[in-house]
Amino acid sequence: MKKLLVCLFVTVFALAFVNAQNTNESVKFGAKAGVNFSDITGDDADSFKGRTSFHVGGAVEIPISESFSIQPEILYSSQGSDWEEMFEGMTFSGTVKADFLNVPIMAKYYVVEGLSIEAGPQVGILLSAKEETEGEEVDIKDDLKGIDFGVNFGLGYQLDNGINFAARYNLGLSDLNDNPDFLGESSYKNSVIQLSVGYFFQ
Secondary structure, X not given: OHHHHHHHHHHHHHHHHHHHOOOOOOOEEEEEEEEEEEEEEOOOOXXXXXXXXXXXXXXXXXXOOOOEEEEEEEEEEXXXXXXXEEEOOEXXXXXXXXXXXXXXXXXXXXXXXXXXXXXXXXXXXXXXXXXXXXXXXXXXXXXXXXXXXXEEEEEEEEOOOOEEEEEEEEEEOXXXXXXXXHHOOOOOEEEEEEEEEEEEOO
């Protein structure tokens, strides 16, 4: 599955680049950053309450036609969720901090000049994962799967000067629970809303 996805990414990027040569539009390179509103969803994951963090990275917009383009990105994304549980009349709380290197490939269709609707697949590589409880931090990276697959949906708006804005929802498709003995039988899936500001170099 990993090799298939890598081949898919390379093929899409290559085809998009070749097609871009047949248009009057140029390939644009840029950077972006913004805020994450992340959560962990799945069966028996009701204790998770969401977490606010950030993402930062780069993007390449490859035009296919005047109204359609492909946008591969590489993003460092800080995700996870706060949690709270009641046990024997006492309340316990903590935070799961999971950092990913995400590689989304977005298809962008410009509805009108500057305004685009976007969708595409994403693969995430788990860089680190820690759980903080009562001031103590425990490394839980080995308890989670190292690869996360997801799909993105969003909107974007780009100004003539290269500044752009985006709102995106990432729906995680992978169950990241890799240690049921420690984490229980719950399924852990990423759910992230991203608000971004970026700039494409002219």
